[in-house]
Amino acid sequence: MSELKDIIRQTKAHFCLDCGKCTAVCPVSRYDQQFSPRLIVRKALRHPEKIYADRNIWSCIGCNMCTIRCNYNVSFVDFIRYLRMKSREHGMEPVYNHSGVTESVMHLMGKKETRQDRLDWIPQDINVSPSADTAFFVGCAPYFDSIFKDIGVKSTDSPIGAMRLLNRAGVAFTVLANERCCGHDLILSGDKSGFINLGQANIHEINKRSIKKIITACPECYYTLKIDYARFFPDWHMEVQHLAEVPDIIKIEVNVGEKGRNRPKVTLHDSCKLGRYFRKYDEPRNILRTLADAELIEMEYNRDNALCCGANPWMFCGSVNKQIQDERLRQADATGADFLITSCPKCQIHLTCAQRSNGQAEEKIKIVDMYHFISERALKEND
Amino acid sequence: MTAKILIFSCNWDGWSCIDSAANAGLSYPVSVNIIKLTCLSSLNAGFMLKAFEHGADGVMLLGCQNQQCRYGQFDNSIEIECDKAREIIKMLGVKGDRIMLARLAPFDGRGFIEQLNGFIHGIKNPAIPAGAQKADKP
Numbered sequence: 001m002s003e004l005k006d007i008i009r010q011t012k013a014h015f016c017l018d019c020g021k022c023t024a025v026c027p028v029s030r031y032d033q034q035f036s037p038r039l040i041v042r043k044a045l046r047h048p049e050k051i052y053a054d055r056n057i058w059s060c061i062g063c064n065m066c067t068i069r070c071n072y073n074v075s076f077v078d079f080i081r082y083l084r085m086k087s088r089e090h091g092m093e094p095v096y097n098h099s100g101v102t103e104s105v106m107h108l109m110g111k112k113e114t115r116q117d118r119l120d121w122i123p124q125d126i127n128v129s130p131s132a133d134t135a136f137f138v139g140c141a142p143y144f145d146s147i148f149k150d151i152g153v154k155s156t157d158s159p160i161g162a163m164r165l166l167n168r169a170g171v172a173f174t175v176l177a178n179e180r181c182c183g184h185d186l187i188l189s190g191d192k193s194g195f196i197n198l199g200q201a202n203i204h205e206i207n208k209r210s211i212k213k214i215i216t217a218c219p220e221c222y223y224t225l226k227i228d229y230a231r232f233f234p235d236w237h238m239e240v241q242h243l244a245e246v247p248d249i250i251k252i253e254v255n256v257g258e259k260g261r262n263r264p265k266v267t268l269h270d271s272c273k274l275g276r277y278f279r280k281y282d283e284p285r286n287i288l289r290t291l292a293d294a295e296l297i298e299m300e301y302n303r304d305n306a307l308c309c310g311a312n313p314w315m316f317c318g319s320v321n322k323q324i325q326d327e328r329l330r331q332a333d334a335t336g337a338d339f340l341i342t343s344c345p346k347c348q349i350h351l352t353c354a355q356r357s358n359g360q361a362e363e364k365i366k367i368v369d370m371y372h373f374i375s376e377r378a379l380k381e382n383d
Numbered sequence: 384m385t386a387k388i389l390i391f392s393c394n395w396d397g398w399s400c401i402d403s404a405a406n407a408g409l410s411y412p413v414s415v416n417i418i419k420l421t422c423l424s425s426l427n428a429g430f431m432l433k434a435f436e437h438g439a440d441g442v443m444l445l446g447c448q449n450q451q452c453r454y455g456q457f458d459n460s461i462e463i464e465c466d467k468a469r470e471i472i473k474m475l476g477v478k479g480d481r482i483m484l485a486r487l488a489p490f491d492g493r494g495f496i497e498q499l500n501g502f503i504h505g506i507k508n509p510a511i512p513a514g515a516q517k518a519d520k521p
Binding site for chain 2: 098
């Protein structure tokens with residue numbers, strides 16, 4: 001019980017005033033009347049013994065909307081993460097989507113003996129320098145390609161586009177042949193031991209290659225490598241940079257024809273991790289405007305207010321998540337833009353899935369990954 | 384090494400093959416475990432990977448022959464899921480043919496044993512030499 005007190009102190013949950021702003025802005029609460037961040041915190045403070053069996057703790061999608069609104073910065077997502085860890089110790093288990101395929105992949109990757117063969121998808125024209133001391137952290141995109149091929153998403157477009165941009169910017173980088181998943185979804189779903197396994201394997205792999213800096217294009221990898229690894233592994237002092245904040249990227253010479261003509265109309269879906277967690281809203285917008293010469297039309301809810309793609313860490317995806325996704329797609333459609341740009345492979349997967357399940361996908365806004373969009377538009381003619 | 388095999392068998396022709404193999408007194412290694420399903424169409428890649436996660440060296444899927452499904456649901460879904468699982472375990476560095484889809488005629492016990500033995504002989508190494516397995520050794 002004292003551990004719970006520590007976590008209440010760490011996440012500042014004892015500052016909760018019961019004001020209910022968190023519940024008012026929570027996208028899950030809007031569609032699921034049973035779910036309320038305020039009530040979860042209250043229940044944990046007053047009846048800690050009952051909270052672990054509460055099914056509601058698994059419904060949080062980790063979008064951080066509540067913390068942004070909270071006057072006292074109660075870190076609700078960290079609090080939920082901890083409750084999930086403890087809940088597992090009490091014998092509760094989440095229901096995984098896709099029959100647990102992502103969870104199994106992450107656990108298999110976390111084994112020390114795993115020697116992956118995962119770089120087949122990198123096209124010949126991309127220049128990878130094996131001796132570079134900067135590593136490009138790909139993420140799970142190659143696996144998503146196989147898992148979600150039936151909804152027609154190609155997640156590796158994102159790292160391919162990102163690597164082309166890095167090549168053009170003259171940043172030498174290497175990729176890790178045996179890179180594991182960063183563990184974001186395992187730690188968010190409370191699987192601490194799985195996360196530690198993945199983290200240790202990654203750190204071992206990175207130290208073996210004497211890497212000095214990591215660049216990643218995936219917002220979730222960025223958050224996990226930068227914040228969570230530093231939190232869970234005291235020896236981790238790696239410099240982690242998101243692609244959008246690499247200074248050389250914005251200086252790339254692009255070829256988009258005459259500036260200001262035939263500008264594609266795009267709208268940007270902010271990812272929660274890069275957005276509400278790091279408050280990096282301008283970086284992706286800048287590279288989209290400067291490099292792709294795109295006309296950016298903002299959705300009604302953007303930046304801090306941007307609606308999440310409705311994705312849990314691959315668990316408990318249901319009608320609530322679908323309604324959040326549908327609402328986001330309606331907001332995107334309302335802008336009249338031709339492309340909905342996502343900067344996170346997961347957002348792309350979830351929004352595409354929602355769009356497909358509604359039918360008539362071809363008549364609606366086209367969901368494209370940001371780096372793929374930029375590299376296809378700005379780099380192709382130069383090659 | 385005797386390969387650890389998990390068989391997912393459909394309730395109909397697949398199961399009838401296992402049943403008739405048992406009736407005919409045919410045997411298979413003790414490292415083979417069988418899970419009975421209503422239909423192979425209810426299986427997807429996640430369950431196959433879960434088997435590897437728990438230490439299986441191979442997964443065999445036993446179902447009815449083409450167009451013989453009792454539920455009329457012959458829609459290739461199991462082939463699609465098999466391909467998905469094969470792609471994923473290949474990326475995970477697992478070598479060789481680890482997932483076998485066998486479609487057998489009803490009550491073909493001998494055919495089932497032959498296919499199973501062939502599959503087991505093809506597997507020379509553990510799928511992923513798990514750290515936990517070291518503890519089992521004396």
